Each structure stands twice: as structure tokens, then as C-alpha cells.
Amino acid sequence: MDLSNRTVLVVGGTSGIGRELARRFAAAGSTVAVGGRSPQGLAELAEEGFGTFRIDVTDGDSVAAARDAVLAQYPELDTVVTMPGVMLMEDLRDPEHFEAARTTIDTNLVGTIRVVDAFTPHLVGRGVGDFITVTSGIAFLPFPPMPTYAASKAAVHAYSEALRAQLAGTGVGVVELVPPAVATAGQEKVNPHALPLDAFATEVMDLLAQNPTPPEVLVEGVLMHRWAERDGTYADLVAQRSQALSLLPGRQG
Incomplete structure (x- = not known):
């Protein structure tokens, strides 16, 4: 993938990995716009020279309005x-968890589908372009305290695979980015093994720049997650990660 002359929209790019990738694409020579919900994040990125768009992926009307605004400015x-x-x-033993599950699915899975649906006609009409979907190492090696997060990202993985198959021959590619734990927003304090954001972004951009770009962008730090079942380490790793269930409020003490 040539990173030097693209026109890129990063949905969910007002902080963390998305924000860093927006900056990296811009540094490589691409024109970059960012969509998100955070007014402060959008304002800060606008000051850096990015095009910014308010978008709530849980609201179909918001996604459609953002699409129209983006394509008007970046045809x-x-x-x-x-x-x-x-x-x-x-905590799946507490029925109150359902609202968290609903929010997670509507944002992570259905939100991704809304965005893809919104821009598919444009990219297919151009006959060239790429979707980059973002899943997680947790899609392949669940973190038991976050069950619906794992399920939603596993679903985005499956959806990305199907999308790639359906768009074959249109000129539109589908690349899945699979991050491990990355040190953003203080996560390095929660997970001392989290990959530094700068190192992660550098590795991602190097992988994206390969020709051909791999269908799954897998940094070194996520390989143990992605291939746990193949390597026969899955059961032991899930058991280790299940120790984190003690973090749930109802499991403490």
C-alpha cells in the first residue's frame, strides 16, 4: 500500500491508536480527515490541520450526515x-451487565457495519480503495472480564473476512488491523506489558507499506493471541487471563 498519496478517513481517531495512525498517515504524505465524538479531540486535531467531522457510529443518521460531509470535502x-x-x-453473573453488552455490540460491531455500509458505494464506484477494519488480539484470545468486547471484535474479524470476499474484483481491498494491548490513555499503568504506542504505530505503518499489504496486519506483539489455538497454547493462556476476573467488583475480597 502506497501511504504517500492517499485520502484517508479515520473513524474513531480522536484519541489513542486512531489519533496516532491519523498522524502517521499525514506524516507519510496522505491527506487525512478524522471522525469522532469528542469535541475536544476534534478541536485539537483541527488545530493540527486535520479535517474533522462529528460522527456517532451508534446513530445511523449521524453516520450518513458525516459521510455526506466527508465526501463533499474529500471527493x-x-x-x-x-x-x-x-x-x-x-460480570456475567449479574444481569445488569446486559446494558454494557448492548453498548459494546452497537458501537464495536454494528458501528463498524454502519461505517462500512456508508462508504462502500463510494469506494466501489471509484473502483479503487481500501477499508481498514480494527479488531483486537482479544478477538482471538478472550480476556474473560470483557466478554462482549471479545465477542464484538471476533465478529468484526469474521465480518472483515466476508467483506473482503464480497468486494473481490471491485478494486476495493479490506485490511484487518489486529492490535495487542497498546499503552494509550494510561493503559501502561494497568498493563505493564502493553506495547508502547509509538513502537506499535511504527510497526503497523511498515506492515501497511508492504506490497502487497497483508490482509491481516499483525505486529509481533499480537502473534501469541492470533495463533494461540494453532500453537496449542490457547487453553493455558485463557486460564491465565481468567485470573483477571478478580478485577470485577463482585469478585473482590
């Missing part, structure tokens, strides 16, 4: 990065 749009994501802990 040459050829790359859509979809990375809406919420990570919520849930």
Missing part, C-alpha cells in the same frame, strides 16, 4: 479506517 477519499471501540468489564 477523492480512497481509504476508510474504522476503529470505533468501547472496552467494558462485565
Whole structure:
């Protein structure tokens, strides 16, 4: 993938990985716009020179309005990065967890589908372009305190595979980015093993720049997640990660 002359929209790019990828695409020479819900994040990115658009992926009307605004300003749009994501802990023994599950699915899975649906006619009409969907290592190796997060990202993986198959021959590619734990928003304090954001972004951009770009962008730090079943380590790793269930409020003490 040539990163130097693209027109990119990063949905969910007002913070963390999305924000860093927007900056990296811009540094490589691409024109970059960012969509998100955070007024402060959008304002800060606008000051850096990015095009910014308010978008709530849980609201179909918001997605449609953002699409129209983006395409009016960037008719040459050829790359859509979809990375809406919420990570919520849930205790499945407590029926109150359902609202967290609903929010997670509507944002992570249905939100991704809304964005893809909104921009598919444009990219297919151009006959060239790429979707970059963002899943997680947790899609392949669940983190038991976040069951619906894992399920939603596993679903986005499956959806990405199907989308790639359905768009074959149209000129539109589908690349799945699979992050491990990355040190953003203080996560390095929660997970000392989280990959530094700068190192992660550098590795991602190097992988995206390969020709051909791999269908799954897998940094070194996520390989143990992606291939746990193949390597026979899955059961042991899930058991280890299940120790984190003690973090749930109802499991403490």
C-alpha cells in the first residue's frame, strides 16, 4: 500500500491508536480527515490541520450526515479506517451487565457495519480503495472480564473476512488491523506489558507499506493471541487471563 498519496478517513481517531495512525498517515504524505465524538479531540486535531467531522457510529443518521460531509470535502477519499471501540468489564453473573453488552455490540460491531455500509458505494464506484477494519488480539484470545468486547471484535474479524470476499474484483481491498494491548490513555499503568504506542504505530505503518499489504496486519506483539489455538497454547493462556476476573467488583475480597 502506497501511504504517500492517499485520502484517508479515520473513524474513531480522536484519541489513542486512531489519533496516532491519523498522524502517521499525514506524516507519510496522505491527506487525512478524522471522525469522532469528542469535541475536544476534534478541536485539537483541527488545530493540527486535520479535517474533522462529528460522527456517532451508534446513530445511523449521524453516520450518513458525516459521510455526506466527508465526501463533499474529500471527493477523492480512497481509504476508510474504522476503529470505533468501547472496552467494558462485565460480570456475567449479574444481569445488569446486559446494558454494557448492548453498548459494546452497537458501537464495536454494528458501528463498524454502519461505517462500512456508508462508504462502500463510494469506494466501489471509484473502483479503487481500501477499508481498514480494527479488531483486537482479544478477538482471538478472550480476556474473560470483557466478554462482549471479545465477542464484538471476533465478529468484526469474521465480518472483515466476508467483506473482503464480497468486494473481490471491485478494486476495493479490506485490511484487518489486529492490535495487542497498546499503552494509550494510561493503559501502561494497568498493563505493564502493553506495547508502547509509538513502537506499535511504527510497526503497523511498515506492515501497511508492504506490497502487497497483508490482509491481516499483525505486529509481533499480537502473534501469541492470533495463533494461540494453532500453537496449542490457547487453553493455558485463557486460564491465565481468567485470573483477571478478580478485577470485577463482585469478585473482590
